Amino acid sequence: MALLQLRDVNKHFGGLHVTNSVNLVLEQGEIHCLIGPNGAGKSTLFRLILGEHHPGSGQIYFAGEDITALKSFARIRRGLSVKFQVPGVFKGLSVRQNLEIALQSRLHGAALDKEIDRLLAFLNLEAEQAQLAGNLSHGQKQWLEIGMAIALKPRLLLLDEPTAGMSPEETHMTGEMVRRLNAAGMTVLAIEHDMAFVRQVAQRVTVLHLGQVFAQGSIDEIVADERVAAIYLGQAHA
């Protein structure tokens, strides 16, 4: 069953056609990676899915419902959740309070405290729970925000470069985290540059180029595709 479906989605910024007739189907339960050179329109596509931008034309369906006109918070309440590219934690608040704010609309009282503790353990942030989120290391901020995103128990988790700035070990741990979440039933759509991470988690890969879906398939098919290599190399030589 398709969980998320983009039909002929277009977005212009002035004369710039950043999203060009994109059709994308995300199946329930898959881990799908979105790759492509810088400026391919990946982050814009996320913003369209989240309702931060609205498409000039085309529709977005989530679990069978047309959500194209919905505001961001309403989409989140229907089961979407996101981790931004630049970690969007509440810097001036403690790590614990960050998680509490993410959880409090779903849980209260003792159940809330228990779930915060469970998440802190899952994220390996127990020792840092009283610290201000702004004082965490970059990788820890990434994890905290992933924790906030999954605290909503989303049906679809959007991850915008979840491993940016992480060491190879941290990247691997993040990959394991994503796989565990997926095994528990969460569908994941991730933008990622780190090919080791993509290889570790992705069941399907979509390549975006100049605002269009350029190629789609398993990671092996994508790596073997000479046209894909050409657009990346073209970038590198440019």
Next chain:
Amino acid sequence: MTGFVSLFRRLEGPQTLGRGPAFWALFALVLAGALAYPLFSDGYTVGNTVYFFVWVFIALSLSLIWGYGGSLSFGQTAFFGIAGYGYGILTINFGASYGFTWIALLLAIGMAALVAALLGYFMFFGRIAGVFLGIVTLAVTLMLERFMAQTAGPEWRIGAARLNGFNGMSAMPPLTIPWFGGPIVLFADVGLYYVVLAMLVLVYLGLRILMNSSFGNVIVAIRENPERAEMLGYDIRKYQLITFVIGAALAGLSGVLYTVWGQYITPSSMGMTAASLPLIWVAVGGRSDLTATITGTLVVLSGFQALTIYGSQYALVFMGVLLVLTVLIAPNGLVLGVINWITKLVTRRKQEAA
């Protein structure tokens, strides 16, 4: 019953300074001192203290909207003025019998809240934020001042109440409690002192509970990162609007009490100076904490009064300097800065001892 208990638990929390028996013992001590104070003072000085208390509500409103919510509002004085004039118009027309002054107080606050709801709706649902919010609210304040300033002529009247332009509206009845042996009229001395003190304690404790609740959590989350807050499923426009309306009601309470205190209000209570002074009290104290805001406001206000007596017009210049110094030295506020510094020192001592 459990709801009641959990309400009390919210008196302490991450959004407010002070916790544990030591803090509440200090609170009780300060409160006892405030209750006993009129016994050791004269009517004039007590009345003057009420004048300081009156301004604390508008300072708290600014702490709520700006310090906690992250939206700088110059509009608090507008709500102050609307409620002040509202109280005057209502009581001059309908008098003070049957406890009407209290109904007028509530209605006047309601007017301020209603205007805030309308203005706030257009601002927050129109996604106006940051410096533009300050500009829009300042424009509204100055517009109201200009409007009231040109109402000197006799044609500007609502019922029996002359608006009176820059001469100001006066002679509205003070707050009056209907009583068996004859009504108790609260002039600006001991009687009004206790009433305003009671309001102050209630508002302070109420705001502590509100800010430590899940509502308060969302408010500070919006200050820290509005996009993230929305992406956790919160309709941030609604939270901002509700905060703005509560803030307007508090500013309105200040306005009514000011009018009641001096039985007088003028358009200059909505002018540029009037709009900036509360910002200075709150910034100097520490806008992101209720206790720091109250302390800062009372200290700066009494200092300001002493300066006006001895240094007349230089007092305002000094206030400007104070604001600049605060922003440079302790951007989170002097009172809050000192408290944080002491806390840090104490924890370091403890760590060294351990």
